[in-house]
Amino acid sequence: xxxxxxxxxxxxxxxxxxxxxxxxxxxxxxxxxxxxxxxxxxxxxxxxxxxxxxxxxxxxxxxxxxxxxxxxxxxxxxxxxxxxxxxxxxxxxxxxxxxxxxxxxxxxxxxxxxxxxxxxxxxxxxxxxxxxxxxxxxxxxxxxxxxxxxxxxxxxxxxxxxxxxxxxxxxxxxxxxxxxxxxxxxxxxxxxxxxxxxxxxxxxxxxxxxxxxxxxxxxxxxxxxxxxxxxxxxxxxxxxxxxxxxxxxxxxxxxxxxxxxxxxxxxxxxxxxxxxxxxxxxxxxxxxxxxxxxxxxxxxxxxxxxxxxxxxxxxxxxxxxxxxxxxxxxxxxxxxxxxxxxxxxxxxxxxxxxxxxxxxxxxxxxxxxxxxxxxxxxxxxxxxxxxxxxxxxxxxxxxxxxxxxxxxxxxxxxxxxxxxxxxxxxxxxxxxxxxxxxxxxxxxxxxxxxxxxxxxxxxxxxxxxxxxxxxxxxxxxxxxxxxxxxxxxxxxxxxxxxxxxxxxxxxxxxxxxxxxxxxxxxxxxx
Numbered sequence: 060x061x062x063x064x065x066x067x068x069x070x071x072x073x074x075x076x077x078x079x080x081x082x083x084x085x086x087x088x089x090x091x092x093x094x095x096x097x098x099x100x101x102x103x104x105x106x107x108x109x110x111x112x113x114x115x116x117x118x119x120x121x122x123x124x125x126x127x128x129x130x131x132x133x134x135x136x137x138x139x140x141x142x143x144x145x146x147x148x149x150x151x152x153x154x155x156x157x158x159x160x161x162x163x164x165x166x167x168x169x170x171x172x173x174x175x176x177x178x179x180x181x182x183x184x185x186x187x188x189x190x191x192x193x194x195x196x197x198x199x200x201x202x203x204x205x206x207x208x209x210x211x212x213x214x215x216x217x218x219x220x221x222x223x224x225x226x227x228x229x230x231x232x233x234x235x236x237x238x239x240x241x242x243x244x245x246x247x248x249x250x251x252x253x254x255x256x257x258x259x260x261x262x263x264x265x266x267x268x269x270x271x272x273x274x275x276x277x278x279x280x281x282x283x284x285x286x287x288x289x290x291x292x293x294x295x296x297x298x299x300x301x302x303x304x305x306x307x308x309x310x311x312x313x314x315x316x317x318x319x320x321x322x323x324x325x326x327x328x329x330x331x332x333x334x335x336x337x338x339x340x341x342x343x344x345x346x347x348x349x350x351x352x353x354x355x356x357x358x359x360x361x362x363x364x365x366x367x368x369x370x371x372x373x374x375x376x377x378x379x380x381x382x383x384x385x386x387x388x389x390x391x392x393x394x395x396x397x398x399x400x401x402x403x404x405x406x407x408x409x410x411x412x413x414x415x416x417x418x419x420x421x422x423x424x425x426x427x428x429x430x431x432x433x434x435x436x437x438x439x440x441x442x443x444x445x446x447x448x449x450x451x452x453x454x455x456x457x458x459x460x461x462x463x464x465x466x467x468x469x470x471x472x473x474x475x476x477x478x479x480x481x482x483x484x485x486x487x488x489x490x491x492x493x494x495x496x497x498x499x500x501x502x503x504x505x506x507x508x509x510x511x512x513x514x515x516x517x518x519x520x521x522x523x524x525x526x527x528x529x530x531x532x533x534x535x536x537x538x539x540x541x542x543x544x545x546x547x548x549x550x551x552x553x554x555x556x557x558x559x560x561x562x563x564x565x566x567x568x569x570x571x572x573x574x575x576x577x578x579x580x581x582x583x584x585x
Contacts, residue, residue, distance in 0.1 A: 062509055067480040068517050083150040084516045090143035097136040104129035165223070169471065170248065172227035173234050177247040180238035216494040217486055219461040226446075226467035232259040256470030257447045260371050261378035277358045278368050280388045281543045285399040288331040288538035310336060310536045312529035313347070315522050316456070316507035319439050323417045324538070325500060326351040331538035332365050332420070333397060335404040338534035345413075345436075345528060346406050348427075350397055352418025352442070352500070364392035364541045365419055370444070373422035374469055377447040393423035396541035404537055408433050413528055415439045417500055418465055421457075428453050436528050437521070441503040444469035452477045456521050458506055460485040462497035479517055481510055 104126050179186070200206035215221055233254040237247035267278035289307075313319050326332045334349040355366035372391035388395070397414070406412060411434045416424035421443020428435035429450045437454040445457060446469040457480045459466040472478075485502050486492055496502075510518050 063483060064506075064509055064513060064515070064518075065482040066513075066515055066517065067478075067482070083147050083154075084514060086143045086147040086150070090140050090147065093136055093140040093143065097133055097140060100129055100133045100136065104133065165227075165471065168223060169227045169230075172224060173231045173248045173251065174244055176228060176231040177234040177238040177244035177251075180235040181242075181244050181247070183239070210491070213492060213494045213496075216464060217462045217492050217496060219484065222462060222464055222467045225464055226470055229256045229468055230254070230259065230470045255447065256468070257374050257376070257378035260375035263371060264375045276360070278371055279360060280368065280372055280392060281360055281545055283364050283392050283396050283399075283541055283543055285333075285396050285403065285539055285541045287403065288540050307337075307535035307537045309533050311533050312338060312531065313525065315511040315525065316439065316458075317504055317511050319349075319415045319525065320417075320441060320458075320500065320504040320507040323349045323415060323420070323441070323500065324351045326354060326365070328354055328363055329540075331540050332393075333400040333539040333541060335400055335406075335537045335539065336529075336534045337404055337537070338529050338532065344405065345411050345530075346401060346404065347413045347415065347529065347534075348397055348401055348424075350393065350414070350416035350420030350423050352416075352420050360392075360543055360545075362542050364396050364543050366392075366543075369393045370419045370422065370468075373419065373426060374444060374447065376426055377449070377473075390426060391423060392541075392543060393420060394426045396539075397423050397427055400537075400539040400541070403539070410434060411436050411528070413437045413439075413525070416443060417441045417503070418443055418498065421445055422448070422469075425450055425455065428455065437524055439525075441500065441507070442466055442498050446470060446472035448475075449473045450475045450477055454479070454521055454524060456481065456510075456518075458503055458510070460497040460502065460506070462486050464495065465498050479521055481506065481518070483509070 107126050107129070197206060197208070201208050231251070233251040234244075234247045237250055238244055242250065264278060264280075267275065270277070271279045313322060322334065322336075324331055324334050332351045332354070336347040336349075338345045338347070351365060353365055353367065353370055355361060355363040358367055360366055360368045369392045372388075373393065376390060376394070401412065413436050414424040414427050415438070416422070417440070421440030422445055424438050424440055425443065425445040425448035427433065428438040429448050431451070435453050437456070438450065439456045439458075441458045442460065442463050442465050443457065444466055445455070446466065452475075455475065455478045457466075457478060459480065459482050461482055461484045463485075483506055485497050485506065511522060513519065
């Protein structure tokens with residue numbers, strides 16, 4: 060466990076721990092102060108020379124000229140400022156060298172994992188007998204109590220090197236498939252180099268869609284509905300509430316990253332998964348949306364949209380393929396649910412918003428702020444598989460623990476220029492933990508608190524952006540429950556119901572449709 064943050068900025072070109080960045084910031088501040096002193100000394104010297112005061116003092120003191128001392132001080136201060144600038148540049152270059160070295164090492168590791176996966180697939184079943192013998196020995200050791208597989212699994216899954224292995228292996232599925240088809244390993248690696256985790260996920264979604272034609276339900280996307288947890292009705296386009304509706308809770312604005320982390324809902328099945336906070340009034344309304352993490356890990360979708368199918372769909376969204384053709388929808392269930400919750404809160408695409416998410420909810424956040432048609436101000440994610448989402452220049456602060464497997468499932472990143480990645484070792488290397496102990500929202504809250512105290516200028520600038528966006532005045536907090544719907548009405552898209560001021564007749568609106576109404580894929584994807 061460590062309290063030191065490793066910070067990656069500049070689209071992955073600069074990597075440094077917070078101490079290095081803090082020293083660079085201090086040197087920059089010292090240089091600014093020294094340059095200011097130098098300017099003051101120069102002004103005093105020029106004033107003395109202009110008034111002839113130096114000659115008077117020289118005559119009275121037997122030849123001592125005060126402007127000489129000022130010139131000497133000015134020269135030395137200029138040298139100090141130059142040294143500060145040189146040291147600051149050297150630290151920045153060290154961060155860039157660190158980033159270049161890290162990228163090179165990860166590329167070599169990636170290549171090795173892909174080649175090993177292709178070789179193993181190509182040579183199977185030549186090694187199957189030996190693997191069976193090893194498996195039998197381990198089973199026997201477990202049966203007589205000489206080996207605990209669960210303890211080994213927990214220890215293995217919490218190792219940073221294993222997380223990096225998963226990050227590389229998630230993009231090697233195509234190499235394995237090519238090798239099993241008879242393509243030599245080296246050629247399989249060359250052919251599969253351009254196929255990353257999102258493309259593999261998109262292929263899986265396409266296969267699932269084809270299998271659905273013969274009755275399979277695994278990884279099949281569905282329509283969703285969204286309703287307010289307090290039972291209040293809402294109009295999708297206008298954000299109007301019934302006079303009898305419960306009043307939203309009032310909340311103070313978040314002060315930093317720790318506040319944002321603690322406001323992400325910790326939902327169980329049936330609890331609100333999405334929270335929207337609204338700040339300001341009229342044309343100055345600003346929205347902050349919070350999305351919980353994955354709740355249901357089964358491969359067959361049930362009623363929970365924050366499920367494993369949603370996670371795969373979120374990763375596949377970044378493939379560049381037409382997801383509406385592959386899965387029937389142009390975005391994941393969580394992404395559609397978040398947009399619906401925002402709309403029910405009175406948001407429109409022109410309104411400024413910030414999004415915060417954990418795990419699979421963080422992937423939906425990255426998908427949302429990457430949409431250039433929306434007015435996204437920033438995003439913050441915790442333990443989310445967002446590496447392949449190109450969010451462009453929009454500031455996105457990604458928190459990831461070195462032992463957390465979930466962010467690694469997205470593979471290597473696209474290095475969007477607006478991304479700031481904050482990493483730390485969250486677990487004690489000698490400790491005993493559950494297999495996914497590092498993927499914990501309380502642990503991420505602790506990491507967020509470290510970021511709030513960080514002296515890194517990039518981190519503090521991002522924190523100031525959050526504070527400036529929400530302002531100083533309290534806002535309102537609205538909770539939402541999203542659900543999957545498995546009844547699809549064939550035929551053309553269904554038009555939204557007409558506006559009716561009697562909200563008692565409209566118990567809920569989801570994506571522009573009455574609660575419980577079936578939604579066709581073509582309509583839900585709009």
